[in-house]
Amino acid sequence: MQLHKVTHRLDVNVKNLCGSHYRNANLSGSHFELMNMCGWSFQDSYISGLKIDDANLSGAQISNANLMGAANSQSRLDGMTIDGVLVTDLLAAYRAQEAKS
Secondary structure, eight states: OOOOSOOOOOOOOSOOOTTOOOOSOOOTTOOOOSOOOTTOOOOSOOOTTOOOOSOOOTTOOOOSOOOTTOOOOSOOOTTOEETTEEHHHHHHHHHHHHHHO
């Protein structure tokens, strides 16, 4: 199916949309629940205000992104790096410094 230059609200339930391609599409206000999004990629996209809860992001790669004001809490960080540095090491160093203060 191809949709070009149309405005529709879709209610998709238990469907297979594997291999779909979205370009220049406005999905603002969309809600995704119980989704298999393995292999998704976003390029040159505006996803400010994105909320991710109870999701498996293992293997995710983020580069050249504006993360200003981004927050992460109650997440498993084993193996996560920022510019090649383990986040768990960064947090341990920060906590050690805080304990000295």
